[in-house]
Amino acid sequence: MKFSQEPLKRIRISTVMDHLVLILGALFMLVPMLMVLQLASVPDVEIIQRGPSLHIGDQLDDNFIKAMFEASGFSGENTGLSMLMNSFILGIGFAIGKIVLGMMAAYAIVYFRLQFATFAFWAIFTTLLLPLEVRILPSYEIVQSLGMLNTYQGLIVPLIASATATFFFRQFFMSVPEELVEAARIDGAGPMKFFVDILVPLSRTMIAAMFIIMFVYGWNQYLWPTMITTDEDMYTLVRGIKQIIQVFEGTNLPEYGRGNLLAMIAVIPPVLIVVFFQSWFVKGLTESDK
Known part of the structure; x- marks a missing residue:
């Protein structure tokens, strides 16, 4: 009996230690949020x-x-609700644009007999070496010349080219069995029908994973909206929070309470998306059997 109980006791101790580490890690990550909540509940002075x-x-x-209903600027347009809406439009447009463009590029590279398909893929992939901060000045010049400053198009379109999405969808499409492609060809499915009716449904977990990653990345953008938007009605949450807490004008104090509360509100949508779609997120990045 002693021999049979010792492994059980060891398993229980290891399980408790694993959960203890996870709980301590979660509490450590929650401390900044609790601090922000406390700062949002006291006067700015x-x-x-x-x-x-x-x-x-x-x-x-x-x-x-x-935070939600009062404006901090001169125009009266940058309320929390308007900034929240602008952030949603940027995040969703950013994610959808990257997914659509990445899927189309990966589909052309994998399934079309292009002479320089491999070279095109690696040319796209090397753009990971040129993040937004490196190419922000030429990108700004192009957006300005096209008259897209202070527009949603200017916020979204220059950012939707994605080597990351192209890479993941290319790897996924290469794992699709060749027999499925042949069967679709025998049934008379053309390139668009095969893409829309077969590849897109098969890619739903990968699409969900890419949507989560790209939405969170677009939602947290600060530098690009700061460059592109000067009208207060186009401010995003991240852009507006920075303006609220850095203003010293005469006897006016920075609105730390309001800014901290907006920061908490800005965290909620990405957290909810990750929580509700985490199973799809994990499947999209780890699932190997297509």
């Missing part, structure tokens, strides 16, 4: 005087109303 503390104030409701 107290934040400047004392900084973060364990005291929970009574300003949470007032800061929420200010």
Whole structure:
């Protein structure tokens, strides 16, 4: 009996230790969010005087109303709701554009007999060496010359070319059995029908994984919206938060409470998307049997 109980005891201890490490890691990651929540509940003067503390104030409701329904600029257009909508449009447009363009590029590289298909793929892949920060000035010049400043097109279109999405969809399409392609060809399916009716449904988990990654990346964009948008009605949440907390004008203090509450609101949509679609996300990146 002792011999049979020792492995069980060892398993239980290791399981407890694993869960303990996970719980401690989760608490460690939650500390900054709890600090932001505390700072959003106290007056701005107290934040400047004392900084973060364990005291929970009574300003949470007032800061929420200010954050969502009051504007901080001169035009009265950059309320929290308008900035939230702009961030949604940027995140969703960014993700959908990258997925559509990446799928089309990968489809052409894998299934069309192009003479320089491999060279085209590696040319696309090497663009990972040129992030937005490197090419931001020429990108800005092109957007300005096309008259797309302070527009959703200017926010989204220059960013949707994606070597990452092209790479993942290429690897996925290469794993599709050749017998499926032959069967579709025998049934008379053309290139577009094969793409829309067969490849797109097969790629739904990969599409979901790419959507999560690209949405979060687009949602958190700060540098590009700062360059492209000067009208306050086009500010995104990340752009607006920075403006709110850095203003010192006369006797006006930075609205730290309002800015911290907007920061918490900005975290919620990406977290919800990851939580609700995490199973699809994992399948899209790890599933090998197509």
